[in-house]
Amino acid sequence: MRNGSGSGEAAIAEVPELDPEDRGGVKAAATAAAVLKGLAALGGRASLAALAARLRTHPAKLHRYLKSLAAEGLVARDPVSQAYALGPEAILVGLAAMRQSDPIRAAEPALFRLRDALAATTFLAVPGNRGPTVVRLEEPDEPVVVNIRPGFVLSVLWSATGRALLAASADARLHALAREELAAAPARRRALLPDEEPIEAIVRAVRAAGGIATVRDLYLDGVSAAAAPLFDFTGAVRAVLTVLGPTGRFPIDPDGPVVTALREEAQAVSGRLGWRPEARDPARLDGRTAPPPRTPSAPLGSCVERRLGARRQTEGEAG
DSSP states (O other), X not given: XXXXXXXXXXXXXXXXXXXXXXXXXXXXXXXXXXXXXXXXXXXSEEOHHHHHHHHTSOHHHHHHHHHHHHHTTSEEEOTTTOOEEEOHHHHHHHHHHHHTOOHHHHHHHHHHHHHHHHTOEEEEEEEETTEEEEEEEEOOSSOOOOOOOTTOBOOXXXXXXXXXXXXXXXXXXXXXXXXXXXXXXXXXXXXXXXXXXXHHHHHXXXXXXXTOEEEESSSSTTEEEEEEEEEOTTSOEEEEEEEEEEGGGOOXXXXXXXXXXXXXXXXXXXXXXXXXXXXXXXXXXTTOOXXXXXXXXXXXXXXXXXXXXXXXXXXXXXX
């Protein structure tokens, strides 16, 4: 249920009253869901007046639904402030959903779709102690020859994957790794970066691109890559989705088909992990740009999860 502005706010006014003859309860369930989502959007706790304003309905009408939800333990009322909050049963539902918030499982269908649609090598990397670590990789019929495999630790500073993670994360250890890589880089490689504050310049550029990082022939000649962060319900980055291909036939312009497809898949996976645009507060994250609004993508199928243990690779970097 969305309001006319497209903000995604649920409005009870849009849900017809339950027909006494309708024993299926579908309309009542939709209304109850609107109440719970409205309460969650207000931080899980709100006065009757504030919740009614959020849902654009009359407080008396809303109160009837709240009483029914309270009887089921889905909401609770503070006897002192009279405010309503999510109840213990709602918390149990949320905890169950959180346990299923697995970025590998959620991203697996997107890896397949991007591989097939773009004829690209696709992989998923998660934050590790020494940088983004590849945990899942899919190759097309004619793969690009690169030496990355599950368990490979990617460069924070020189890979598209590392740059996407760096721009999306406030983890001080990750930024320290980037500084270590910069200090250890040979002069010819440092010359590829801006002279002043090169790490900050990279982060600003990725954030300005909506969180999508791209590299072209930066580490391996003839290979281009694009990477997008995946966020969970708290707004924290959980993984990075990356696509790569031969530069000559793999355009990575900001509005091109590769980056557009990657962005849409990444936003859909983040949505499945519980992320909403308001979960990331630009002010709280030192002024960085929040990811663009979630765009619906193709339905996510279910695939068998394959977990592969991570191991440190010491040879070259790619992606």
